[in-house]
Amino acid sequence: MNPVLLLAKNHVRTLVRSRATVLTVLAVPLILLLIAGFVFDTNSLNRVRVGVWSSSASELSESIISTIQQESVTVHQYDTQEECVDAVKQGDQQACLAFVGTFARGASNTLNLYIDPSRTTLMYPLLQSLESALAIRSDELGKDLATSVVTALQAIRETVELRKGSIVTLTTSINGAGHSIGQLATSITPANVSLNASLASEVVAAGASHTQQVDQFLNATAALAEDLADQLEAVDFALNASTLSNTSKQSLRSQVANASAFVDDLVDEANVTTADLAVVNLTGTLEGIAAKLAATKAQIDAVAAVQGSLAANLHAVKSKLDASLLTVAELQKGFNDITAALEGVTVTDPDAIAAPVKTVILPVTSETNYRTYAFPFLMVIVLLFSGLLVPPLLMLAEQSSPAALRVSLLPIKPIVKLQAFFLASLAILGAQSVLMLIVAGLFLQVFVGLLPALLVLLVISAVMTLIGMLVGLLVSRELLAVLTSILIGVVLLVLSDFIIPLDTLPRWFSALAQLNPAVIGGEAIRSSLLFGDWGSLLSVGALIIVAGVLAVVLLVVGHALPRKQVR
Amino acid sequence: MADVLQSFVQSSLSKGMPQAELEQTLIKAGWPKDIVLKYLHKGTEPITPSKNAQIRAQGVSKSFDGKRVLDNVNLEIVQGEIFGIIGQSGSGKTTLLQIIAGLTQPEQGDVVVFLPSGPQSVRQSPEAMRSFIGYAAQQPSLYPDLTVEENLSHFGQVFGLSERAAKQKAASLLKLVGLADSKAVRAGNLSGGMQKRLDIACALVHDPKLLLMDEPVADLDVVLRTHLWDVLRSINKQGTTIVIASHFLADLESFCDRIGIMRNGRVAETGTPDELRVIYSRNQEVRVELGSHAYDELLASLKRQNIDVAKTIKETGAIKIQTSQPTSVVESIVQFSKQRKDALLHLEVGRPSVRELFEELFT
Numbered sequence: 001m002n003p004v005l006l007l008a009k010n011h012v013r014t015l016v017r018s019r020a021t022v023l024t025v026l027a028v029p030l031i032l033l034l035i036a037g038f039v040f041d042t043n044s045l046n047r048v049r050v051g052v053w054s055s056s057a058s059e060l061s062e063s064i065i066s067t068i069q070q071e072s073v074t075v076h077q078y079d080t081q082e083e084c085v086d087a088v089k090q091g092d093q094q095a096c097l098a099f100v101g102t103f104a105r106g107a108s109n110t111l112n113l114y115i116d117p118s119r120t121t122l123m124y125p126l127l128q129s130l131e132s133a134l135a136i137r138s139d140e141l142g143k144d145l146a147t148s149v150v151t152a153l154q155a156i157r158e159t160v161e162l163r164k165g166s167i168v169t170l171t172t173s174i175n176g177a178g179h180s181i182g183q184l185a186t187s188i189t190p191a192n193v194s195l196n197a198s199l200a201s202e203v204v205a206a207g208a209s210h211t212q213q214v215d216q217f218l219n220a221t222a223a224l225a226e227d228l229a230d231q232l233e234a235v236d237f238a239l240n241a242s243t244l245s246n247t248s249k250q251s252l253r254s255q256v257a258n259a260s261a262f263v264d265d266l267v268d269e270a271n272v273t274t275a276d277l278a279v280v281n282l283t284g285t286l287e288g289i290a291a292k293l294a295a296t297k298a299q300i301d302a303v304a305a306v307q308g309s310l311a312a313n314l315h316a317v318k319s320k321l322d323a324s325l326l327t328v329a330e331l332q333k334g335f336n337d338i339t340a341a342l343e344g345v346t347v348t349d350p351d352a353i354a355a356p357v358k359t360v361i362l363p364v365t366s367e368t369n370y371r372t373y374a375f376p377f378l379m380v381i382v383l384l385f386s387g388l389l390v391p392p393l394l395m396l397a398e399q400s401s402p403a404a405l406r407v408s409l410l411p412i413k414p415i416v417k418l419q420a421f422f423l424a425s426l427a428i429l430g431a432q433s434v435l436m437l438i439v440a441g442l443f444l445q446v447f448v449g450l451l452p453a454l455l456v457l458l459v460i461s462a463v464m465t466l467i468g469m470l471v472g473l474l475v476s477r478e479l480l481a482v483l484t485s486i487l488i489g490v491v492l493l494v495l496s497d498f499i500i501p502l503d504t505l506p507r508w509f510s511a512l513a514q515l516n517p518a519v520i521g522g523e524a525i526r527s528s529l530l531f532g533d534w535g536s537l538l539s540v541g542a543l544i545i546v547a548g549v550l551a552v553v554l555l556v557v558g559h560a561l562p563r564k565q566v567r
Numbered sequence: 568m569a570d571v572l573q574s575f576v577q578s579s580l581s582k583g584m585p586q587a588e589l590e591q592t593l594i595k596a597g598w599p600k601d602i603v604l605k606y607l608h609k610g611t612e613p614i615t616p617s618k619n620a621q622i623r624a625q626g627v628s629k630s631f632d633g634k635r636v637l638d639n640v641n642l643e644i645v646q647g648e649i650f651g652i653i654g655q656s657g658s659g660k661t662t663l664l665q666i667i668a669g670l671t672q673p674e675q676g677d678v679v680v681f682l683p684s685g686p687q688s689v690r691q692s693p694e695a696m697r698s699f700i701g702y703a704a705q706q707p708s709l710y711p712d713l714t715v716e717e718n719l720s721h722f723g724q725v726f727g728l729s730e731r732a733a734k735q736k737a738a739s740l741l742k743l744v745g746l747a748d749s750k751a752v753r754a755g756n757l758s759g760g761m762q763k764r765l766d767i768a769c770a771l772v773h774d775p776k777l778l779l780m781d782e783p784v785a786d787l788d789v790v791l792r793t794h795l796w797d798v799l800r801s802i803n804k805q806g807t808t809i810v811i812a813s814h815f816l817a818d819l820e821s822f823c824d825r826i827g828i829m830r831n832g833r834v835a836e837t838g839t840p841d842e843l844r845v846i847y848s849r850n851q852e853v854r855v856e857l858g859s860h861a862y863d864e865l866l867a868s869l870k871r872q873n874i875d876v877a878k879t880i881k882e883t884g885a886i887k888i889q890t891s892q893p894t895s896v897v898e899s900i901v902q903f904s905k906q907r908k909d910a911l912l913h914l915e916v917g918r919p920s921v922r923e924l925f926e927e928l929f930t
Contacts (some may be wrong), residue, residue, distance in 0.1 A: 291622050322669075406708035406769060411697040516785060 051093035053084040137280035155341040163334040175321035180313040387464020388485035392472030429461035452528040466550035626676030638832035651819035654829030660812040669693030701775030707766035711755025726773035740768040844918035856885040858910030
C-alpha cells in the first residue's frame with residue numbers, strides 16, 4: 001500500500017479506536033449546525049428596550065412613542081437625558097431616544113438616538129428595528145403634512161375649475177369689446193385724417209399764393225409809384241430850373257401835382273385792384289374750401305353717423321366690461337379662496353414634509369473607533385477559549401507527561417490537584433488579561449476602568465477555567481478534549497451577544513443564554529472597560545455564583561469519577 | 568512423580584490450557600484429586616500471616632481488556648527484606664507492584680501494607696500509604712523540562728520537605744546516584760541510564776519505608792548496577808523493605824533475600840534463592856573445564872554410558888552439564904580425562920543458578 005495511505009489509514013484507525021473521539025468528531029458539526037440553525041432562524045429583534053427622554057412633551061413626541069411601542073418596543077421614560085444614556089451604557093436599555101427641543105408638528109425635528117456601538121451585533125438589528133418604527137411614524141407625519149398640502153391644492157383646483165367658466169366668459173367679453181373697439185377704430189380714423197389734412201393744406205396753399213400775388217403786385221405798384229414820383233420830382237426840378245413863365249410853370253406844376261395825385265391814386269388803385277384780385281382769388285379758394293368743407297361736412301355727417309354706431313358699440317363694450325367686472329369679482333373671490341386654502345397649509349419648510357422627524361444616531365461614548373467597541377468582547381473571546389483549552393490541556397499534559405506516574409504517587413488529595421490546576425490556569429489567563437489590558441491602555445487609550453475590568457476578567461477567567469477543568473476531568477484524550485472545548489466554546493460564543501443578539505432568540509432561549517458566562521462577563525467587561533462602571537462588579541456576582549456551581553460540580557464529578565488507573 | 572506432574576502442569580498452563588480443563592484432564596488420567604489441586608493451585612493457597620509482614624496480598628486478581636493478568640495472588644513480604652520478583656513478560660510483575668503501590672486497584676482481593684501507623688488497605692486508602700512508599704517504574708517518571716535538581720527538589724517539597732531541606736536531600740541523593748555533576752541539566756536531556764538513576768533518586772527523596780522498584784537496573788552498565796545495588800543495600804540496612812522486579816536474575820539471586828516467581832498471573836513460588844533451586848531443580852549442575860575442550864567427545868561418552876544429561880550450557884572454555892546423576896557424570900568426566908590424558912582444569916558440582924532455573928521453567 002502507498003505509504004501515505006498506509007499512514008493515513010493508521011491515523012484514522014487510531015482515531016476511531018476511541019469511541020468518544022469518534023462521537024465527538026461526528027457530533028461537533030451536527031451540534032454546531034443544530035444550534036446555529038436554531039439561533040439564526042430569525043431576522044429581527046423580538047423585543048427592543050428603549051429609554052426615552054423628552055425635553056418637553058409634545059403631541060408629536062407622544063405620538064412617536066406610541067407608534068414605536070406598537071412595534072414590539074418596550075419604552076421606559078427617563079427624567080434626564082443622562083439617565084437615559086446611562087441606562088444604555090449599563091445595558092438596561094438598548095437605545096435611548098432623546099426628543100430635543102419643542103418637537104412640534106410641521107417643523108423639521110431632530111430625534112437623537114443614542115446607541116451603544118460596543119454591542120456590535122445588537123446595533124444593526126436594533127437600528128433596523130427602531131428605524132423601521134421611526135420611519136413608520138415619520139412616514140405618517142410626512143403623509144399628514146403632505147395630505148394637508150394636497151388638500152389645499154385640491155381646494156385650489158376645485159376653485160380654479162369652478163372659476164374657469166368665469167374666465168371663459170371674461171375672455172369672451174374682452175374679445176367682444178376688443179372687436180367692437182376695433183370696428184370703432186376702423187370707422188373713426190380715416191375720416192378725421194383726410195379731412196384735416198386736405199383742408200389745411202389747401203387753405204394754407206391758397207393763402208400763400210394769394211399773399212404772394214398781392215405782395216408782388218404791391219411791390220410792382222410801389223416800384224412804379226416810386227419811379228413816377230421820381231419822374232415827377234425830376235419834372236418839378238426841371239420845371240423849377242426852366243425858364244418858363246411862372247404861369248407856365250404854375251400850370252405845369254399844377255399838372256405835375258395832378259400827375260402826382262394821379263400816381264398816388266394809381267398806387268391806391270393798384271393796391272385796391274390787387275386786393276380785389278386777391279379777394280377774388282381768395283373767394284375762389286374759399287369756395288373751393290367751402291366745397292371741400294361741404295364734402296368734409298358730408299364726411300363729418302358720415303362720421304356722426306358712425307359715431308352713433310360707435311356709441312352703440314361703446315355701450316355694448318361697457319355692458320361687456322360690466323359683465324367682466326362681475327367675473328373679475330368672482331375671480332377675486334376665487335383667489336381669496338385659494339389664499340385661504342394655502343394659508344391652511346402650515347408647513348413652510350420642505351424638509352418638514354420630506355423628513356418630518358430626522359433621526360440622528362449617536363454613540364453613547366465619544367469613541368468612534370469600531371475596534372475600541374469590539375475590544376471588550378475580543379478579550380472575553382480570548383478568555384473563553386483560553387479558559388476552555390488551557391486547563392484540560394494542562395491536566396491531560398500532566399497525565400501524559402513522563403512524570404504522570406510519579407505525580408500519581410504523591411501524597412496529595414485529588415482536590416489539591418484540582419486546586420493546583422485551577423490556580424495555574426488562572427495564572428495563565430490572568431497574565432493574558434493583564435497583557436490585554438496593557439494593550440488596551442497603551443494603544444487604544446480610551447479605557448477608564450482598567451482596574452474593575454481586571455477584576456471582571458479574572459472572574460471570567462475563573463469561570464472559564466472551571467468549565468475547562470470539567471472537560472479535562474471528563475475527557476481522557478487531548479484530541480477529544482480540544483474538540484470538546486472548541487464545541488463548548490463555539491456554543492457559548494453562538495449563544496452570546498458576540499455573533500447574534502440574544503434578543504433575537506426565542507424568549508426562553510434568550511433567558512437560558514443569559515446564564516452564559518460569556519454573556520454575563522461580556523456585559524460586565526463592557527461596562528467596566530468602556531464606561532469605568534464599578535457597578536459591573538455587582539453583575540459579576542452572578543458569574544461568581546456560576547463559578548461556585550461549577551466548582552461544586554467539578555468536585556462532585558472529580559469525586560464520582562473512577563480514579564484513572566495506571567496501566 | 569511429582570516432578571513429572573509439575574512439569575506437565577507448568578507446560579499445559581504456559582500453553583494456555585484453562586485451569587478447569589487441566590484439572591479434569593489430570594483427574595481423568597488417574598491423578599489423585601488432592602494432588603492435582605495442590606499443584607494446580609500452588610501459589611494461590613491462602614498464606615499464613617506472619618507477625619512481621621510488611622506487605623500482605625490476599626486473593627488479588629486483576630484483568631485488562633478481559634485478560635487476567637493477576638489471578639488470585641497471595642503473597643507476603645516481611646519487613647526489612649529485599650524481595651525479588653521474577654517472571655516472564657506479562658506475568659503480572661509490574662501490575663502486582665502497581666497494586667501494592669496503590670496505583671491500580673485490584674478487582675478482587677486486597678493488599679495490606681503494614682506501616683508504622685498501622686495496616687493500610689490499598690483498596691480502601693491508597694493515598695494513605697504514599698508517604699511511606701517509594702516507587703521506581705520501568706520507565707523513568709520525571710518532568711523532562713525541569714532540571715535534575717528541580718525534579719528532586721519539587722518532589723521532596725511535595726512530600727513535605729522545606730525548600731532548603733529538599734535541596735539538601737536532592738544534593739545527597741544526586742551524589743548517591745552519581746548525578747551531582749548533572750544537577751542543572753534538564754531531565755529530558757539526560758541519557759536513559761541517567762534518567763533511570765534520577766528516577767530512583769526521586770523514589771528515595773522522602774525516605775520511604777517500602778521501596779518498590781520495577782527493573783531498576785535495566786539501563787545501567789555493570790559499574791552503575793553494582794553501585795546501585797550497594798546503594799540499595801545501604802538503604803535496606805536502614806530498615807527499608809525493598810521489592811524489586813527484574814530480569815537481571817543473577818543480580819537478584821545474589822542481592823535478594825527472597826525471590827517470588829510469577830507465572831501466569833500467580834506467584835508460583837517464593838523462597839530464598841537456594842530454596843528455589845532446591846524446589847525447582849531436579850538436576851544438579853556439573854561445571855567442567857578440560858584442557859583439550861573436547862566437550863563433544865565427553866558428551867558422546869556420557870551418552871554411550873546412558874548417563875542422564877538434561878541440559879548442557881557451553882561457556883567459554885567450559886561446559887555446564889545439568890543432570891539427575893551428578894555422581895555418575897563426575898565419575899565419567901574423571902575417567903574421560905584420564906583416558907585421554909586430558910587436563911581436568913576445573914570440576915564443580917552445584918545447583919543451577921536461578922537464571923538457569925528460570926530459563927528451564929519457562930522454556
